[in-house]
Amino acid sequence: MTFGDFTPEAFAFGFFTILTLGGAFGVVGSRNLVRSAVWLMVSLFGIAGFFVLLSAPFLAAVQVLVYIGAIGILITFAIMLTRSMTNLKERFNKQWWLAALAALTAFLLLMVTVIVPTWGEMGAEEIPPTVASTAQLGEAFFSGWGYVLPLEVASLLLTAAMIGAIVIAREDD
Amino acid sequence: MVPLWMFLTVAAALFVIGAYGVLARRNAVAVLMSVELMLNAVNINLVAFWRFSDPVASVSGQAFAAFIFVVAAAEAAVGLAIIISVYRSRYSVVVDDVDMLKW
Amino acid sequence: MECRDIINTFAPCLSDTLGVSTDLANFLSITLGVLIVATFPLLVTILLIWVERKFAARVQDRIGPNRVGPFGLFQPFADVIKLLGKEDITPAGADKWIYNASPVVMVMAVLLIWAVIPLTPVHVGVDLEIGALYFVAVASIGTLSVIMAGWASNNKYALLGSFRVVAQLISYEVPLALALLVPVMLAGSMSMVGIVEAQTGMWFVFMVPVSAFLFFISSQAETGRAPFDLLEAESELVAGFNIEYSGMKFAMFFAGEFMHVFTNGVLMAVLFTGGYIGPFVDQIPLLGLVYLLAKASIWYLLSLLMRNALPRVRIDQLMLFNWLFLVPVSIINLILVAFLMFVIRELGLQPDDPRDFVQNIPQTVVLLLGNVALLIGTLTVIRNRFRAERLAEQSTMLPAQAGD
Secondary structure, eight states: OBBBBBBBBHHHHHHHHHHHHHHHHHHHHHHHHHHHHHHHHHHHHHHHHHHHHHTTTHHHHIIIIIIIIHHHHHHHHHHHTTTTGOOOSSBBBBBBBHHHHHHHHHHHHHHHIIGGTTTTOOOOTSSSOOOOOHHHHHHHHTTTTTTTHHHHHHHHHHHHHHHHHHHHHHHOO | OOOHHHHHHHHHHHHHHHHHHHBOOOBBBHHHHHHHHHHHHHHHHHHHHHHHHHHOOOOHHHHHHHHHHHHHHHHHHHHHHHHHHHHHSSSSOOOOOOOOOOO | OOOOOOTTTTHHHHHHHOOOOOHHHHHHHHHHHHOOOOOOOOHHHHHHHHHHHHHHHHHOOOOOOOSSSSSGGTTHHHHHHHHHHSOOOOOOOOOOHHHHHHHHHHHHHHHHHGGGBBBBBSSSOOOTHHHHHHHHHHHOOOOOHHHHHHHHHOOOOHHHHHHHHHHHHHHHHHHHHHHHHHHHHHOOOOHHHHHTTTTSOOOOOHHOOHHHHHHHHHHHHHHHHTTTTTTTOOOTSOOOTTTOHHHHHHHHHHHHHHHHHHHHHHHHHHHHSSSSSTTTTOOOOTTTHHHHHHHHHHHHHHHHHHHHHHHHHHHHHHHHIIIIIIHHHHHHHHHHHHHHHHHHHHHSSSSSTTHHHHHHHHHHHHHHHHHHHHHHHHHHHHHHHHHHOOOOOOHHHHHHHHHH
């Protein structure tokens, strides 16, 4: 399904890029933090779209579930609990221009050293059309040759983080 | 299929925007949100490299991205707990105000 | 390509008869499909409003709407016209963008679920490999809309209401997802079509009734309906997160809720009672839609009955019910089903032909026995606990009685 050179995939890519980068600018630029949080979710939704384009539907669903369903809500709650800080007059600190300079330099460095050399490479012909299925991913997670140990460590990390968060945020009494 | 360098460019831009947010925003929650952006930029890269290298036999890129989800969730939970705790004791979440360990 | 079966071969037919390019025909066909899938639940909702009001009226010994049209069937249209005529208010100090986006997100979260629901054997919006996970992910977007509405309204009550709702929605997502895992495990697939096809021989509700119960209860809580309607509690609190909304925006929240309830009925049908499966579906695929809607309607009426018959619970009871009853039971249930499936495989009780009813009976019996054991165990634990509570209460009250 092509309209000449302009494939629907390219269209979708453009759309998700706008969502992702526009959302990212919104996160960094919004004065109002709740708006920032909403922009963050727009941005992360765009990234879920990228995962779909990259034939990783499982990750896309988990992205929406974890980020929008859990982390987004968590952040919004934190913003509302620190309500007096939601609308700071000065968004950025005094070194904002230094930060901008550093960020720009980093971006240019990345472009020049990593991305421009691969420009035009890895086109449509070279990559395999089929990919590993979600079932294979599941098998890899739960089998000895795969990632069962990292998975256990990750679940331990989550438990520890949950306990830690409760202990830290609890009011002393 | 969209070529690899396009994904890499978007990921790099996202990472850099996030980095700017971390360096420049004053509100700690905004800093945390920018960290999430950076983590997600890394995720795009991981999945993109996986897709364009060996997506049939291995699932390493996806698996790594899934672990990053876990770490991001843990980081958000603990980070926000710390922010709320700081807000309780100092009535501020501006990162410049919390500088007792700075000399 | 012949142009007889218009539904399945729409795109090729279009390019044949009208001479448009294949790409454009495909594009048109997909767009039309999306439109139909997205409009269908909205149209059903119009009817559902009537059904719901009539049903509630009957439960409460009233007649219900009976003035507009035959049997009051056109009442929803009158409602819509009334709502359109209302003033569209945006409160002062509200965050306009978020305020207006929130009802849209609410409806979207429900509509997106319909994309993966298999309507008939051949008509599925999209048969995702991860359909069940997609459902959980999309359903969690609804939470976001609630918190957006609560915050953007610039109203204390709205914000408090939304906190309360978010706590409820997030808590009940846990047993919902855990109960959802059981049919996924039984079918060995996360695809909705796969789950439906796995029930050709035997419906899952007969194998794992406890999971069906858990899913039903927690999805009822997800819609925020009685007995879990703390977000509204019209008779006790102000309306909750949607207090500032009026006119069509309020109606969108309402339509979202109605659709959500019916969508839950459809999901119950798909996950536990075999979706489109029924006699003669192989010959006439469209019959599947009838079966699906009939099964969904039964679950839907059950949830309406639950809404009208049960009293509202308190917030602490709501949370206790979730964390001390639903979550532990669903975790034990999940482990139990996994263990029983292992036992079934070891004993060689699984059917050679999963589509055959008789061959399914042994494994169904094993699973059912396990479920009954779980039920008895749970009830015993609950009974002992409440008996202890009751005895403790009695012992504190006894001296007072003696003094009378």
